[in-house]
Amino acid sequence: MHPAPFDYQRPVTLDEAFSLLGAEGARPLAGGHSLLPAMKLRVSNPATLVDISRIPGLDAIEQNGGGLTIGALATHEVVAASTVVATHCRILAETAAHIGDAQVRARGTMGGSIAHADPAADYPTTLLALGATVNTASVAGTRQVAIGDFFVDIFTTALELGELITSVTIPSLPAGTGGVYLKHRHPASSYAVVGIAAIVMMEGGSITGARLAVGGVAGKPVAVDVSALTGQAPSPEVFASAAGAVAGALGNPIGDLYASGEYRVHLAGVLARRALAAAAERTAG
Numbered sequence: 001m002h003p004a005p006f007d008y009q010r011p012v013t014l015d016e017a018f019s020l021l022g023a024e025g026a027r028p029l030a031g032g033h034s035l036l037p038a039m040k041l042r043v044s045n046p047a048t049l050v051d052i053s054r055i056p057g058l059d060a061i062e063q064n065g066g067g068l069t070i071g072a073l074a075t076h077e078v079v080a081a082s083t084v085v086a087t088h089c090r091i092l093a094e095t096a097a098h099i100g101d102a103q104v105r106a107r108g109t110m111g112g113s114i115a116h117a118d119p120a121a122d123y124p125t126t127l128l129a130l131g132a133t134v135n136t137a138s139v140a141g142t143r144q145v146a147i148g149d150f151f152v153d154i155f156t157t158a159l160e161l162g163e164l165i166t167s168v169t170i171p172s173l174p175a176g177t178g179g180v181y182l183k184h185r186h187p188a189s190s191y192a193v194v195g196i197a198a199i200v201m202m203e204g205g206s207i208t209g210a211r212l213a214v215g216g217v218a219g220k221p222v223a224v225d226v227s228a229l230t231g232q233a234p235s236p237e238v239f240a241s242a243a244g245a246v247a248g249a250l251g252n253p254i255g256d257l258y259a260s261g262e263y264r265v266h267l268a269g270v271l272a273r274r275a276l277a278a279a280a281e282r283t284a285g
């Protein structure tokens with residue numbers, strides 16, 4: 001199917017983009033790997049596409065005192081290959097490497113992925129576990145939105161009309177932290193049927209903190225309380241017990257022809273146990 005007719009604009013500054021996005025029916029375009037398929041299906045019918053992909057500086061990746069900042073236009077391929085990301089946040093580089101296929105990773109962007117808020121996307125789950133902040137800008141100014149407040153529901157975020165994601169900031173993780181993203185990928189699309197991000201912090205042989213997020217099962221990624229791990233020594237039993245909290249956190253699971261809701265919840269528990277154990281193993285560096 002062809003998209004409905006639309007106008008196309010390609011601003012080269014943020015101010016120009018904001019001005020164009022002020023028009024009725026205008027929509028930002030980044031890598032186009034979610035928006036264009038939706039337009040072809042006529043699920044999305046923007047009057048004007050505002051192609052932000054040529055705005056300089058929006059693809060920068062930087063590590064500084066505030067943590068790791070990934071520009072909205074950084075492609076999945078660039079994040080996956082970045083030595084800065086691999087050094088400071090290995091789980092994020094690995095998450096990027098698991099997205100789609102080479103073509104999708106070459107065009108798809110961090111900003112586009114989280115703005116689209118597909119429940120089966122990979123970044124949202126990992127960013128929730130990492131406690132990221134989404135940095136936005138619009139004619140009204142800039143905002144910093146905690147990732148837990150950013151995802152509202154399926155394909156719905158806290159972004160306001162005319163507002164752009166400019167970057168995402170991930171707070172620095174203390175030494176002795178390990179992180180792992182595991183997913184059961186859909187065989188056709190590679191999207192996450194279930195995706196699990198686990199972060200474990202250790203000191204002196206004891207767990208000092210842990211975070212777990214589940215994607216693909218609800219309308220938005222879900223944080224699971226695994227604080228019971230704090231103070232424990234890592235073992236298969238303590239991780240199995242912590243993973244037991246997953247089912248209770250996942251009310252109304254998504255089900256489809258490929259995987260029922262019940263199956264997804266079961267899978268999430270299994271992957272959570274494995275991800276927590278693997279994250280703990282990585283705490284040694």
Ligand SMILES: Cc1cc2nc3c(=O)[nH]c(=O)nc-3n(C[C@H](O)[C@H](O)[C@H](O)COP(=O)(O)OP(=O)(O)OC[C@H]3O[C@@H](n4cnc5c(N)ncnc54)[C@H](O)[C@@H]3O)c2cc1C
Binds near residue numbers: 027072110159165
């Ligand atoms: C075959 C295929 C397989 C895929 N597999 C996976 C997968 O395994 N895992 C996964 O996570 N994803 C997968 N994707 C999705 C892919 O990661 C997309 O690239 C991504 O979801 C959207 O990024 P984009 O840059 O292409 O955004 P676009 O398609 O350009 O835009 C998507 C939405 O975000 C908005 N937008 C874009 N940038 C911004 C911004 N900076 N600020 C505000 N709004 C913005 C647009 O207006 C639009 O609503 C797949 C896609 C395809 C086609």
